[in-house]
Amino acid sequence: MTQEARCVWPAGALLGEGPLWSPGQGAVYAVDIRGSRILRLSLADGARRDWAMEDAACWLVESADGDGFVAGLRSRRVVRLRLDGDRPAIVGELARLDPDRPGNRLNDAKADARGRLWIGSMDDAETAPTGALHRLDPDGAVARVDEGYTVANGPALSPDGRVLYHTDSAARTVYAFDVGADGGLTGKRVHIRFAEADGYPDGMTGDAEGGLWIAHWDGGRVSRFRPDGSLDRAIALPVSRVTSCVFAGPDLDRLFITTAAHGRPDEPLAGAIFECAPGVRGLPCGRFGRAS
Secondary structure: OEEEOEEEEOOOOOOEEEEEEEOOOOEEEEEEOOOOEEEEEEOOOOOEEEEEOOOOEEEEEEEOOOOOEEEEEOOOEEEEEEOOOOOOEEEEEEEEOOOOOOOEEEEEEEEOOOOOEEEEEEEOOOOOOOEEEEEEOOOOOEEEEEEEEOEEEEEEEOOOOOEEEEEEHHHOEEEEEEEOOOOOEEEEEEEEEOOHHHOEEEEEEEEOOOOEEEEEEOOOEEEEEOOOOOEEEEEEOOOOEEEEEEEEOOOOOEEEEEEOOOOOOOOOOOOOEEEEOOOOOEOOOOOEOOOO
16 A cells, blocks of 8 residues: 655755654754754644754754753764754763764664664765664763664664664665663664665654654655564655654654655755654654653
8 A cells, every 4th residue: 555645844955864753842853964954843833943053963862851952963973952042052962973983974863762872873975884883871871782884774663662673775774683671782683675676775763563664765655564574555755765754743643754855856845844644653752861
């Protein structure tokens, strides 16, 4: 079964990524990595706002203490960020990742129910397998837990938090790991492999039934995969470079989808944010740290 999505913001993002639902603000956030912008869409009234960043944000996660966001920057810094005023304010640095790999940048992250951050890094030129998967704990401890990625992408978690999914887009492969109570990863295995006709697996998110929703870069759709990795259904978009998705709304029953305009001048809606009714509820977005 194929569904369709509607455009809710023709944002023209060069590389829209990292959508985030903030229930407290009633808004969906996203980043434009190549455009160095942060985007905000209010669901109550459709109001739109964006902020320019000197050092592009690659993702946002809300802080568990309610004090703004944690952001991963192109420079591989993980920082605390506030968006209260006209300009983004960096109010602290939490970590610097891949200090030995200056050609890398950060790319996509998620927080789990224990307040830990799972962060991917990648070769900015998208040619060398220098990327990695990192874990940042609430106490500030950093661990490089897997590596060998050219384009690390889309961490997502199962509903019980015991399985972590992570992608190497360049290899067209989504991996699954078992997550220990201490954050250790074991049992790395291929979960889904995209065929060439499917494009590349990009950002993803999980639903309450254990399904995995994956954006198809150069594939023009978002697909839902069952917990066993088999294809369930797809959502078609009028653009080819689909980048990520997030469940939003008070009932987590609305799916918002980011896309990219880079390299697609002939697609009028490339870089827009889209919405559809997925027919299943999502999981709440994790927050970093321990609530104060």
